[in-house]
Amino acid sequence: MKKAFSKLSERQQKILRFMQNYMEEAGYPPTIREIGEDTGINSTSVVNYNLNKLVDAGYLERTDKVSRGLRLVGEIPGTRKKKVIQATQTTQVPLVGHIAAGQPIQLPDDTGQYYDDDDMIDVPANLLGNNDPAHVFALTVRGDSMIDAMIAENDVVILREQRTANNGDMVAVWLPQDSETTLKYFYKEGDKVRLQPAHPTMEPIYVDAKNCEVHGKVLSVIRRVH
Amino acid sequence: MKKAFSKLSERQQKILRFMQNYMEEAGYPPTIREIGEDTGINSTSVVNYNLNKLVDAGYLERTDKVSRGLRLVGEIPGTRKKKVIQATQTTQVPLVGHIAAGQPIQLPDDTGQYYDDDDMIDVPANLLGNNDPAHVFALTVRGDSMIDAMIAENDVVILREQRTANNGDMVAVWLPQDSETTLKYFYKEGDKVRLQPAHPTMEPIYVDAKNCEVHGKVLSVIRRVH
DNA sequence: TTGACATACGAACGTTCGTTCCGCTATACT
DNA sequence: AGTATAGCGGAACGAACGTTCGTATGTCAA
Secondary structure, three states: OOOOHHHOOHHHHHHHHHHHHHHHHHOOOOOHHHHHHHHOOOOHHHHHHHHHHHHHOOOEEEOOOOOOOEEEOOOOOOOOEOOOOOOOOEEEEEEEEEEOOOOOOOOOOOOOOOOOHHHEEEEEHHHHOOOOHHHEEEEEEOOOOOHHHOOOOOOEEEEEEOOOOOOOOEEEEEEOOOOEEEEEEEEEEOOEEEEEOOOOOOOOEEEEHHHOEEEEEEEEEEEEOO | OOOOHHHOOHHHHHHHHHHHHHHHHHOOOOOHHHHHHHHOOOOHHHHHHHHHHHHHHOOEEEOOOOOOOEEEOOOOOOOOEOOOOOOOOEEEEEEEEEEOOOOOOOOOOOOOOOOOHHHEEEEEHHHHOOOOHHHEEEEEEOOOOOHHHOOOOOOEEEEEEOOOOOOOOEEEEEEOOOOEEEEEEEEEEOOEEEEEOOOOOOOOEEEEHHHOEEEEEEEEEEEEOO
16 A cells, blocks of 8 residues: 555645645746635745655655755646646647548648647557657547548547658558548558558559559557547 | 647647647646756756747647646647547556456455556546446456357456346346356346347347346446457 | 948846745644 | 753845846847
8 A cells, every 4th residue: 555645734735735736827837925815824834844845755856955946746646636846748639620431531731730729639659659749640530431440420530741651651541533531451462452451351453553652651540438 | 620739830839749748748737947958058048938829829828926836738739649638538447357247247356455556447537427436346357258249259348336226237147057147238127127139139038136246337338349 | 321220249237036034833743 | 850852933144046227239220
């Protein structure tokens, strides 16, 4: 059993909660005096005393002689919110449109402009692997046409923009002969391409390499069930 | 076309990049002097001058007379990293184990203890809806047994712990008679329960309400393809 | 040339803010 | 009783840090 939360005094718990809220609102940590004011501690030395207690208990880190040199580490008991210092473990990715069987993917204009903030979604950075976020985008799936890729309607697909693929990649391809977009595993076999559905019981399709336009590589899929 | 990045001087771009890195490492913003030191500006007034430029350009916010009273707002051009101030838009959720057809879900001991940090995963808060993060957990899917729920091997399923369900919820249920765990949409029909696969072409199964133990409600599914 | 403006420098000033020290109280232990 | 020990308060000190001001350089237009 780990150190119990009850080891912390009322004031110490209050300090942690205040720090959390303060950092969310201000974007930087509070001063000792601000903490004291909020938690009803009338002396900076007492705040300092309790902060050091929290450091000992593993909830905080401090940097000496630095104003606002505080940071939360690990989880705040009872809230399970993540530590505040890891602010960039999430990345914003533009949600550029939809993907459906009957239409080509519409990529953002390749003019290097920025997207509206409204159409950005937050994605944990680890879902992007080591890919440059600048070439990653997201699409929502419209219709049931991606079911053989184990992807349902309204799923969000995270893609990296690329025109080629390696064997085994899951790619978004446009098939001009069928006027159809589809998500499949990509295997080049001679001058043909085998497109393998993710669903193990479904049969692959074979197309000419020239009739298979790769538009992106699927990095991950996010589904909100409700 | 939005304000172009090129409107910013070399120094201003450097300041933004430095702030980003500094905040990631330290957990709090840098001082004017620290910025100057890093960017090769030998005068605090010049740093101050350029910071105000960045405020005008919409990249920064400042709080007067507050040490380290800086925060990044919006996106940093070229990196597409999200603004640092929104530190808690992601939540840590315990990854408590696996889900497979042939075994019951093993929930964490209900003793209210905390989990090892190692087994926490980052989830965008919006995937949790309004659910209390304290009752949310994650499982990785083992085997292909959840294919009829449109869920593949190695997918991560985010669940809320609950023993009952409403019609239309996607739930994790344990079927004692079959010794099997499955993920299905839940519909109570009299004293029977209809368990509907997510895959639209698959047939539902019907079980006695008493032979259907709900263990949790599925909130979302995350799949890493690569 | 002159003047307006943007950018840059350095020094001095004054506030912000962490640190330290001394004293007080309550509880527990010897 | 005496004495640690934990917790709190207040005040003062000094370092950290933002702000301001005087000045200098370069560009551009009148």
